[in-house]
Amino acid sequence: MKLLRFSTALIVAMHLLGVTAEAQEKKDPWAEARTVTLNSGDNKEVGTAKLLQIPNGVLVRLALTKAAPGAHAFHVHAVGKCEGPEFTTAGGHFNPMSKKHGLLNTGGSHTGDLPNVIVPDSGAVIDETVIPHVTLTAGDHTLADADGSALVLHAGPDDYTTDPTGNAGARMACGVIAPPQAAK
Numbered sequence: 001m002k003l004l005r006f007s008t009a010l011i012v013a014m015h016l017l018g019v020t021a022e023a024q025e026k027k028d029p030w031a032e033a034r035t036v037t038l039n040s041g042d043n044k045e046v047g048t049a050k051l052l053q054i055p056n057g058v059l060v061r062l063a064l065t066k067a068a069p070g071a072h073a074f075h076v077h078a079v080g081k082c083e084g085p086e087f088t089t090a091g092g093h094f095n096p097m098s099k100k101h102g103l104l105n106t107g108g109s110h111t112g113d114l115p116n117v118i119v120p121d122s123g124a125v126i127d128e129t130v131i132p133h134v135t136l137t138a139g140d141h142t143l144a145d146a147d148g149s150a151l152v153l154h155a156g157p158d159d160y161t162t163d164p165t166g167n168a169g170a171r172m173a174c175g176v177i178a179p180p181q182a183a184k
Contacts, residue, residue, distance in 0.1 A: 034136060036151055038175035041085030046173040049151050057132040067119045073158035073168030076112030080148020082174035090150035090174055096141050104160040116157045149177045
């Protein structure tokens, strides 16, 4: 299932970017991606996320190297501030359209609601997902506005329905998506 989602996300991203297999060999689209470092509450690196602007959203490649095994909710939070150990400074989920929480919510979900990440016993996994209808540049639904936003990995899985957090538990790792001027 995870391999299928990873492969599907990559194929969709390549198609949206207009990247053919031959063009991919000549130019790596990830070379221009933004990198976000996710740290634990005790300020130890858990992994990184690369964010790549695509025509209708942002493709996220999450590479965890030292995460706790199990299923974990992965969300975009509204404020680019990751003060540990609880990361409450990251605010609530990124929700510019004022929807309810949950990917299974019939009324639509928060823009920052992303699929759970399953971490094996090794603590290392690579996962990709697309955040539709957002941008890393100026404009509506930007993840990089004046106060930025944050990627947050939670202690437990998101149940995809419970508003406002999906019963995902504590925030165990956080990384800042900085505004453009701060990202350079």
